Amino acid sequence: MSSSCGSRPPALRPAGSGIPAYGLSVEEVLGLPTLAGARLVAGAGGLDRVVERLNVMEVPDVFGWVKPNELLLTTGYPLRHTSGTLGRLVADLNACNLTALAVKPGRYLERLPDEMLEQADRLGLPLIRLPEDAGFDDILNQVLARILDRRAAALARGEEVHRALVQIVLCGGGLQEVTDEVATLLGAAVTVLDGDGRQLAASGDEALLTRLRGALAGLPPAAEEEAPAPGVLDHVPPAGVPASWPAGAAPREPAPGLDGPDTGDGPGTAPDGHLVVPVVAGGFTYGRMAVLGVSAADTGVLERVATVVALVITRQHAVSAVESKYRAYFLRDVLTGRSGADERVIAHSASFGWDLGRPATVVVAEPDQGPARGGTEERVLQDRLVTAWTSAVRRRDRKGAVAGFSGGVVAVVAADACDAPALAKDAAAVFADQDRTFSTGVSRVAQQPGDLPSAYDQAVRAVRVGRQMNGDGAVVHFDELGVFRLLSLVEDTAELHSFVQETLGELAGDQDSEAVDLRRTLQVLLETNLNVAETARRLHFHYNTLRYRIGKLERLLGPFTDDAHLRLNLTLALHVLRMRGI
Incomplete structure (x- = not known):
């Protein structure tokens, strides 16, 4: 015999309840009047398996028709010529995720072989011996009627809970009110976590909540691309045992704080x-x-509860987006000098929880160039960058202002709380995008709101020139720009290119390796103020070799060792080349 059965998801039930939310446990089935004379002869370890449907075995090779969570009924007739392989039959049926096998021996099969019983005990597959007078139609009718009754009750309960939660939402209730109602209706501890595992709301018995938080400590953050489809329940397995997940699902670490065995077959x-x-x-x-x-009867309600929770969260996100946009408009007006008198700026900013009346520093963060993304992905990237900087600023300055501008984020932070490298590091840790980084520019201190527009211009210039100087991920203060600040004011890049070409000549390009090497020698000579010995030491050249190179440079560029103005031009040209993107 060979089986060809697909895997199944775990039955929808709470761990350890003994009573499934949908269907009946094998133990409950054995308690029905129509099975009063039935005996469990093997597989007692599977009494809590769930029966959701029934089937009748008419042929030995039944595997193509077996479905998960089935109770399979059979007479001895299909098995009369296979008594020597009944142990293998049990193993194959268990691989098909059969719930239990009920056999009515006697006329065609005098006894169930020991191999079959031993295999059923080993696998925990309940093997039931039916009395000779048992009617399959009576069993089918009674078991299916009980299953349908339980499902109808679960659906009615779900509708009741759904109506109560929707009423709360329609009356303006938020996530905490919904969570409180869920905890009350279900008599359970409930917590809602965001995608990063941070708690958004929680309710229920404090002792249960403490145990729940401890268990969730080992649950990894939700990954957007790994999100299961709506309606799928994940069970967090006990600590110390392997997690059991549906086929194809990524394995996750077991959560601490739970004790007890795991069957390895479902939750x-x-x-x-x-x-x-x-x-x-x-x-x-x-x-x-x-x-x-x-409770077991309420596990099926959780999917509908999650839908209402998603509705509340999306509503909150929509409201938050409108508020964020309004805050961003106001901050943009402040930073462009269109917000009016300082007194008005200070008063209005206080309504957002900001303090713009103190000495402050403006910080601008802009995403660096990365792989091309669609419009929706770019908006998500922008939102994540705003969230990351909001989190970083809040840790150091509760009254700091943060808003998303087109293509970046702007923060106004108290001067005594603005540690720009630390802020950027904290924001990068939250941002955590493998494909994109961001560069950061920092302004001088603005003493009053009227100084913020100038500070904003400084921060913008710092982030853009800093990226040109140091590459992606740079954190640059405006005062560190030096001569690059002046060069960045030249808007005509063609003029800068022309200046570099006229000044450096054939040393301006990167195609000739010898020209690049000579340009490096020139740069170090200028940095050491024409100190030949120090330049030779830095470049690891012999003194005479460097003298030869200096002669060659002067033939190409002119007598720069004697002409201070020429040295200035050469220095500026090298600075322009250092500015990436010019």
Whole structure:
């Protein structure tokens, strides 16, 4: 015999409850009146397996028709010529994720072989011996009726909870109000986490919440590209045992704080097992909702609860986006000198929780060039950059202003709290984009709101020239620009190119390696103020070799060792070449 069965997702049930949310456990099935004379002869370890459907075995090679979570009924007739391979039959049916096998021996199969019983015990596949007078139609009708009743009750319960939550949302309730109502209706501890694992809201018994937070400590942040489809419940397995996930799902670390065995076939059976539901809307995963202590009958409700939570979060995001845009408009007016008198700026900024009346520094962060992205991805990138800088600034200055501008982020930070390298490092840690970095420019201190437009111009110039000087990821203060600040004021780049070409001649290009080498020699000579011995030491040249190179440079460029003006021009030309993108 050979099986050809697909894998199944774990049955939808809370760990350790013994009662499935949909369907009946094998133990419950054995308690029905129509199976009063049935006996469990092997596989007692699988009594909590879930029966969601029934099937009748009519042929030995039944594997193509077996579905997960089935109770398979059979007489001995299909097995009468296969008694020697019944142990293998049990293994193949278990591989098909069959819930249990019920056999009515007697006329065609006198007894179930020991090999079959031993295999069922080893695999935990319940093997039930039916009495000779058992009618398959009675079993089918009674078991299916109970399953449908339970599903109908679960659907009604879901509708009840859904109506209660929607009413809260329609009355203006937020995420905390929804979470409170969920905890009350389900009698469980509930917490909602964002995509980075930060708690957005929590409610329920404090002891349960403490256990839930401890268990979630080992849960990795949700990855947008790994988000499961809506309606899929992830179970966090007990600590110390391998996680069991649907086929194709990425394995995740077990969560600490849970004890108990795991069957390795579906969710774990720990008494403290908790459920995690993805919060998904419009194909975007906003985070997760974790629940501990939910009853078996209510596990099916969690998917509908997650939908309402997603609705609330998307509404909050929409409101936040409008507020952020309004704050950005105001800050842009301040930084462009169109916001009016200082008193008005200070008063208005206070309504946003900002303090623009103190000495402050303007910081501008702009994404560096990276792989091309679509419009939606660029907006997501911009939002992530704003979030990263908001988080970094809040740690050092609770009243600092942060807003997203076109193509970047602007922050106005108290002068005594502005450690630009540390801010950029903290923001980069939150931003965490493998394909893109950002460069940062820092202004001088603005003593009053009227000075902020000038400070903003300084920060913009610092970030753009700093990137040209030092490459992507640069953090540059305006005062560090020196002569580059003046060169950046020249808007006609063609004029700069012409100046470099006229001054350096054939040393201006990068195609000739000898020209590049001579240009490096010239640069070090100018940096050492024509100190031949120091230049030879830095370049690891013999003194006579360097003298020869100086002669060659003067033949190409002119007598720069004697002409101070020529040395100035050469220095400026080399600075222009250092400015990337010019």
